[in-house]
Each structure stands twice: as structure tokens, then as C-alpha cells.
Amino acid sequence: LEDYKAQVGPIHPEDFAYGPFHTPYPGMVRKAAVLAFRNTVRGTPLGEDLADEIGPQPTREAFDSEEAYVEAIQAYTDKLAETDAYTEWYTQRIEPTLRISSQVGNWYTSSVHLARISALLDAAETGRALAGEQLLVGSYGSGAEAEIHAETVQPGWQEAVAGLTVDEQLAARREITFDEYERVHATHNHDSEVEMEPLTTPAGEFVFDGWGPMGERQYRYVE
Numbered sequence: 017l018e019d020y021k022a023q024v025g026p027i028h029p030e031d032f033a034y035g036p037f038h039t040p041y042p043g044m045v046r047k048a049a050v051l052a053f054r055n056t057v058r059g060t061p062l063g064e065d066l067a068d069e070i071g072p073q074p075t076r077e078a079f080d081s082e083e084a085y086v087e088a089i090q091a092y093t094d095k096l097a098e099t100d101a102y103t104e105w106y107t108q109r110i111e112p113t114l115r116i117s118s119q120v121g122n123w124y125t126s127s128v129h130l131a132r133i134s135a136l137l138d139a140a141e142t143g144r145a146l147a148g149e150q151l152l153v154g155s156y157g158s159g160a161e162a163e164i165h166a167e168t169v170q171p172g173w174q175e176a177v178a179g180l181t182v183d184e185q186l187a188a189r190r191e192i193t194f195d196e197y198e199r200v201h202a203t204h205n206h207d208s209e210v211e212m213e214p215l216t217t218p219a220g221e222f223v224f225d226g227w228g229p230m231g232e233r234q235y236r237y238v239e
Contacts, residue, residue: 017052017055017056017164018055019164020164020165024166026059026060027056027152028056028057028060028062029052029053029056029057029060029062029105029109030062030105031150031152032109032149032150032151032152032166033109033135033139033144033146033149033150033151033169034109034110034112034113034132034135034138034139034151034152035049035052035109035110035113035151035152035153035154036113036128036131036132036134036135036151036152036153036154037049037110037113037128037131037153037154037155038127038128038131038154038155038156039113039114039117039127039128039130039131040122040124040127041117041121041122042114042117042118045110045113045114045131048154049106049110050093050096050097050102050106051093052152052154053096053102053105053106054073054092054093054096057101058073062101065101066096066099066101069099070092070095070096070099071092071095073089073092074088074089074092112134112135112138113131113132113134113135113138114131114134115134115137115138116130116131116133116134116137116182116186117130117131117134119186120186128153128154128155132151132153132167133177133180133182135151136169136173136176136177137177137180137182139177140174140177140178146169146173147169147170147171147172147173148168148169148171149168149169150166150167150168150169151166151167151169152164152165152166153165153166153167181220185221192215196215199212200212200215204224218238219238219239220238220239221237221238222235222236222237222238223235223236223237223238
């Protein structure tokens, strides 16, 4: 966020309609969201109101040791998470992005896209006029790299969302046995040779299509 603000200037947590995060599991987003809020309220009138309510944000320069600063900022963050301002922001802008991920588990590099879809579905269902508004997208992976960027919702987004069949696909799922799970897992291990009959017949979706020359997963679209 500091790097993003260095590029675009000051921002406010209410500048963005939604904040889709990379979501390996929703609990990670619940922890990360308050850190984003803490960062984006700095230097804003909302931040001043919060300072009157729970005290100012600790700064590293005010402490003799890193340990003391970390303890203070953690305590401040815990109090921040309990404020009405944060709860309202989280409920409106973050929680709606978690609906699909909470039902499907970790989609790895696709999870931030599921979060975006969840946000757009929420806007469609609540009749929100979203064209021209921005999403603040947070993507990261394995501790190696992170990226924050803004996306502007374009006119016609409602029609695009109306064509999605996420809920229908979720409703069409079936449970698999533990034995089936182990065999599916084994076929995705490029160090082993395991063959099995498909458990479903894909249609209108991407399917795994083997490993590429650098060990990457490859996919193809099935009509």
C-alpha cells in the first residue's frame, strides 16, 4: 500500500467500492483487511476521529525497540478492529468478496478473481450502480511478492455478471469419497503416473490438461 500510494497519492478507505483480496482462506483476509484499513486511514479526517476514539496510531520512532513498537501496534490494531468505523467498512467492502471462497476452498492464483466475482455479484444482487467505481485489488503469494492495484468497473458489468453460473455450478457439486480424493490428488502429482476415469463430464469450463515444460499446470476450455 505504501508503494501504491507513492504512485497515485493519498487514498481513503472509502475511495473503493470493494477490496478483493487473494483469498487462500477467508480467515487470512479477515486478518489482512484491518491492516489495510489501518494504513489507508492515516492522515485522513477519519483517522483523526479514530485517534480521538482509541488513540493515535503508534509510530516506530516513538519506541526504543522493535519489540515494543510491534507490541503497541498490535494492541492498537486489536482496538481498531472493534470500532464501528472499521466494522462498517469491512461489512460493506470486504465481507461480500468472501462468499464464493468460503464455499470452494483455495483456488490459489484464481482466488483473487473469485473475490472480484463475489464483489460484482453482491453489487448486482443489491442493485448497486457500480460503473465508474474502483476496486482495490490485493494480490500476493507465498511471501515472495505482493501487488496492490486499482480497477475501474466498466459500463455493462451487470450483463457480464448475469452470464455467470457460479451458483448453479456450486449447487451441482457432489461429495467424493476419501479414496476418490486420494486418486484425484495423485493424478495431479507430476512425479507420479496415475490414471483414472474422470468423475464428471466437463462442459463450459476450463479443465486441467497436464504439465508444461517448466512444471506449470496447463488448462484448456471445454465447450
